[in-house]
Amino acid sequence: MDSRHWIDGAWVTGTERFASINPADGSVVGHAAEGGRAEADAAIGAAHAAFNRPDWAQNPRLRQSVLLGWADRLDAEAEDLARLLTLENGKAIAQSRGEIAGAISEIRYYGGLARHVPSHVLEVEPGVLSTMLREPAGVAALIIPWNAPAVLLARAIGPALACGCTVVVKPAAQTTLLTAAFLRTLSEVPGLPRGVCNMVSETGHAAAARLVDSPLVDVVSFTGSTATGKRIMVAAADTMKKLSLELGGKSCCVVFPDTDTAETAARIATAATIISGQQCTAARRVLVHASAFDAMKTHLRAALAAMTVGNGLDPAIRMGPLIDRPARDQVQTQVERAFDTCDEVLLRGGVPKDSPAAASFLTPSLVAHDDPSAFFCQDEIFGPFVVLERFETEAEAVAKANNTAFGLSASVWTRDGARALRMARALRNGTVWINDHNRLFAEAETGGYRQSGLGRLHGYDAFADFTELKHICQMVGTIG
Structure with missing residues (x-):
């Protein structure tokens, strides 16, 4: 497999290429430019020129047609894309199929909205009209991570294109082939003007840095770590770009004793190991009422230990490898530190004995700890690692759950409807699920409080990240 840069309507190859590696066995999946x-400057220039032409930014019917046509083409290639996603990322094939389906749903959703980005007019005094126009912001740089490269691209490029922006996509090096294959179907849609969508790939950071500091880029949309998001904010300050940032998380599951502990434990284990724990909304802290703590300890340990780990192409596998060896080694080091300092090690994960030498597998770990200020309760450990904590009262649960710099997501597990809503309101998170975790929809906005980011993606409010509001005041007078 091979991918190239997509610049100004043409797929172009540079003088150098890099390999994409399958994290399940270390084999080469393909190469990318x-x-x-x-290359970033060329792509930015193409997007800037395309935005200044009226054939895209001022043509909502064309934008809808292109997005819906793209979704149809993706649908026809969904299984091939899912397989490629598993080859590059390592995730279980069922998760890859779900991600591709979710990405297609997202693009169809924004295709449906492309013709409905409404404005409004007010008569503020007799004969004076104020027109409020929501206009596309301009060139949007989309910096896409490797953990969910299809759906995280779709939720950014969907609203950006639907409202009339032009874009430059910078994929993660580890999943460049998937991003290129995903965008190739867009390049084949009739009517797409050249330069509206561009892609530049790299293993370093030069292209990404240029996207952030270029005066011709109006919006930067980034999903990734809080540390990188802070650096983007600093670098973008000189040009005062709009920023759409979804950053780190340390999601809590707050479990009350009126739930079925065994069933809840099984579902939390799934939420903790999605993409091998490499999802910002993955369950990482499980706060359990003291009366159900011992039962949850038993059931959650068993559920995590039962996770089948292996090559994601095997349909029996529930958890694949981490994205690469450096990531696996970093997570393993953090987990070993936690083992040394936690109150109790309940499940000691590690590298499977039969793991291929070049693979990056790591089995789940579970510890119990009472002090929420411990580093492993505060820092985002981006892998299959879970902390079990106890609480006595609702107030204590809220205090522990909110004792974090993050605020991306949480969940509440109870059969008491009033308690569920009471807790959801008290938790300082952008998303709170009730008796569920990791349920994401194209229609429902997501984003974080505090150091989990800025702005919202998914849903109608995602347009705010890619548009500017213009006030046009006109004195038309009155008759008579």
Whole structure:
């Protein structure tokens, strides 16, 4: 497999390429073009020129047609895309199929909205009209991570294109082939003007840095770590770009004793190991009422230990490898530190004995700890690692759950409807699920409080990240 840069309507190959590696066995999946600042500038220039032409930014019917046509083409290639996603990312094939389906749903959703980005007019005094126009912001740089590259691209490129922006996509090096294959179907849609969508790939950071500091880029949409998001904010300050940032998380599941503990434990284990724990909304802390703590300890340990780990192409596998060896080694180091300092090690995960030498597998770990200020309760450990904590009262549960710099997501598990809503309101998170975890929809906005980011993606409010509001005041007078 091979991918190239997509710039101004053409797929172009640079002088250098890099390999995409399958994290399940270390084999080479394919190669991608290596880019940098020069390619980023060319893509930015193409997107800027395309935005200044009226054939895209001022043509909502064309935008809808292109997005719906793209979704149809993706649908026809869904199984091939899911397989490629598993080859590059390692996730279980069922998760890859679900992600591709979710991405297609997202693009159809924004295709449906492309012709409904409404404005409004007010008569503020006799003969004076104020027209409020929501206009596309301009060129949007979309920096896409490797953990869910299809759906996280779709939730950014969907609203950006639907409202009339032009875009430059910078995929993660580990999943460049998937992103390129995903965008190739867009490049084949009739009517798409050249330069509206561009892609530049790289293993370094030169292209991404140029996207952030270029004066011709109006919006930066980034999903990734809080540390990188902070650096983007600093770098974007000189040009005062709009920023759409979904950053780190340390999601809590708050479990009350009126739930079925065994069933809840099984569902939380699934939420904790999605994408091998490499999802910002994955369940990482499980706060359990003291009366159900011992039962949850038993059931959650068993549920995590039962996770089948292996090559994601095997349909029997529930958890694949981490994205690469450096990531696996970093997570393993953090987990070993936690084992040394936690109150109790309940499940000691590690590298499977039969793991291929070049693979990056890591089995789940579970610890119990009472102090929420411990580093492993505060820091986002991006892998299959879960902390079990106890509480006595609702107030204590809220205090522990909110004792974090993050605020991306949480869940509440109870059969008491009033308690569920009471807890959801008290938790400082952008999303709170009730008796569920990791349920994401195209229609429902997501994003974080505090250091989990800025703005919202998914849903109608995602347009706010890619548009500007213009006030046009006109004195038309009155008759008579």
